[in-house]
Amino acid sequence: MEKLLSHIQSPADLRKLSTDQLPQLAKELREFIIDVVSVKEGHLGASLGVVELTIALHYVFNTPEDLLVWDVGHQAYGHKILTGRRERFDTNRQWGGISGFPKRSESEYDTFGTGHSSTSISAALGMAIASQLKGETEKQHIAVIGDASIASGMAFEGLNHAGMTDANLLVILNDNAIGIDPSVGALKNYLTEVKEGRNPRQNNMIRSLNFDYSGPVDGHDLDKLVKELERQKQLKGPRFLHIVTTKGKGMKLAEEDQVKYHAPGKFDRITGEVITIAEENVPPKYQDVFGLTLVELAQQNEKIMGITPAMPSGSSMKFMMQAFPDRAIDVGIAEQHAVTLAAGMATQGMTVYCNIYSTFLQRAYDQLIHDVALQDLPVIFCLDRAGLVGEDGATHHGVFDIAYLRCIPNLVIFAPLNETELRNILYTAQLSPGHPIAIRYPRGRGESADWKKPFKIIEYGKATLLKEGSDVALLTTGTIGNNVIKALADADNAAKFAHYHFGFVKPPDETALHDIFKKYKVVITVEDGVVTGGFGSSIASFATEHGYNAKIRILGVPDKFIEHGSIRDLQQYCGIDVKSLKDIFSHY
Structure with missing residues (x-):
């Protein structure tokens, strides 16, 4: 049987297929996602769960003219692959590659940048109201949101507003009873009752908000999905389509352990078994x-x-x-x-x-x-x-x-x-x-496997001198200080540098700061946060307030949004990795 996915460069190519061909495309799309994510890592379960929905949406609606907003974006891998990014998908989430989330600067099909939850309804409603004002009455606006995200206050604010309008808005609830962890709360219980046909309530809560409610619909039945979306396309005003899916669909282990396979790391593409590295005597997370x-x-x-x-x-x-x-x-x-x-x-x-x-x-x-x-x-x-x-x-x-x-x-x-x-x-x-x-504190592992020691009280507002030095004072806060320790350990001129750890950013140790500025004419601060208004800025403000004239250099995250990549890549870009710090120190 001829492969279909390799011929699809855009949704226009997708729409040339017959509906009978769509299940085969869904199978190929799932296999492609599994093949790439098993090696390159990323968010797996959510994207596998919406393969059929993704195909149906781009098949029925005239994207990108019709505007599609994915909530959070964990589930947008299939969307990216079908919208011209298949050949670059193996760069997903890597330095210089495509983003793991929808991103407006990346594609015209990514209508709204996401990464945090519960924004899709408000964003799509804003687009729909703008289309009304511009006279674009036929344009469709679709928000896809999960059952965990819709429980957030912002999603309810969007629903509350949309129900007061006649905006051409379709909200699709992708109900799989799980976000990253299992969904919780009274709304989850309500949705479960609706799905199981045992809802004792006379009034549907979505209809009571002036939405045209439809569903629940099997989100893995392409024939039913396409027909329902075609029907929704002919309706006007705020509509709500409730579909039921299984997170991790099509991969047995991902369906059975949906928490683990949300973002499992590397795994065997055939068996699904997560590839683990021996963790004996390693520092804890x-x-x-x-x-x-x-x-x-x-x-x-x-x-x-x-x-x-x-x-x-x-x-x-x-x-x-x-x-x-x-x-x-x-x-x-x-x-x-x-x-x-x-x-x-x-x-x-x-x-x-x-x-x-x-x-x-x-x-x-x-x-x-x-x-x-x-x-x-x-x-x-x-x-x-x-x-x-x-x-x-x-x-x-x-x-x-x-x-x-x-x-x-x-x-x-x-x-x-x-x-x-x-x-x-x-x-x-x-x-x-x-x-x-x-x-x-950061994501990732610490410095030592020997961490379970008797508790000690930390004195509030006190800095710690980690290393004596003659000429330059290095001030760090947090775990980035370990990069400085490692850089100094291998530096030829290490004796020049004193190293102070400021665990307390606020209140700062003013006694230590007075001593530092009286002793040193050069002060370098290092942090893994933005330099604008951050730790280094607080040190510079202290020096100004007290009339010290030391030369202060602030190292950290520059005044721009930092893209995706490994921690090593990103620290190198910001100049706060061990090698970059060692190079900087060599000039003093």
Whole structure:
């Protein structure tokens, strides 16, 4: 049988096929995704689950003139392959390659850049309203959103607004009962009842929002999908199509373990078995240090609570949820709710560890300021994935947190040098709760396998002198300091450099800073966050405020959005990898 996928350069080629050929194309598209992702890694399960939907959407609608918005974008691999990027798909998420998420600058078929959830309905509605104003009455606007994402407040805001309009908007709910981890909440239960035909409610909640509701429809039946989308194409106003899919569809292990195969790393394309590397005597992941330490602390302190917005596996909050299911809560994709929920608990004397990826805390900035910091509630924020995160790229890098947190009164900011210091600050933060604290740490492994040591209290606001030096003071915060340690270990002029670790970005150790600026005429700061408003900026501000005239050089992430690639590639681009630092130090 002749292959079909190799002849498709765009959806125009797809539309030349007969409907009878579409199942074969779906099979080839699945195999292609599996072949590439098994070697190059990436998000697997979500894209496998929407293969039929992806084909049907581009087959029925006149993309890119009709506007298609994918929520989050984990599931857009098939979309990319069918829209002219098949031959480059093996560069997915690599330095200089295509993005793992929809990206407007990459293709006219990527109508809206995504990476964070629950934006698709608002974006597509905005497009639909604009089309109305321009008189483009036949243009279609389609938002594809998952059952985890639609539970977010922003998605409901979009639905609430859309229901008041006559905008030509089709919202497709891709219901597979899972995001990265299983979906949670009352809405999930409602959708389950609808799918199983046992919904006792007389009123459909979507219809009550003035949407024309259809479904549920089998999202893997191409014939039914095409016919239903053709019908939807003839309708006007806000419509809602509920389809049911299986995440990981077409790959047995991915269907059976949907959490593991969301982004499994390298795996055997034939058997599906994930390729693992022996992990004996290797440093732990920072996420596991957090999760396992939290369980230890919770065993000692019954007031400890854990909160995560939809990331129990990724953040390792799963350990707390398993050990203390009543004291660890997955609130779903609801960062704003997570922060204010933590604040409410803190008012009642609970010690709350609120674990949110750095990039996602940006979504709860108002709550962080008004509901926590303004009331000086001692919530402990654990900012996972701080710094450069690698292949997920610009939407996921946690490089802004120091800059956007440093200006908030009452908020303490701490960045541990290694996993032992992370363990100790988690311990210290719950002993004498005063101000709220944000603890930032990276994705990936620490420095030593020997990390489970007795707890030690970290003195608030104190820097640590790691190395004496004669001419230049190096000031670092967080784990990027290990790059500096390694660069100095192999530097011919290492004796010139003193190295100070500022775990506390705020409050800074002013006593140490006065000593540094009195002793050294050259100060270099290094951070894995943006240089604009970040740690280095705080040091420069201190020097200006106190009249010091040392030469200050600030190294970190430049004032631009950093693309996707390996951590090594990205650190090299920013000039903060070990080799780049060693080269810089050689000039002093």
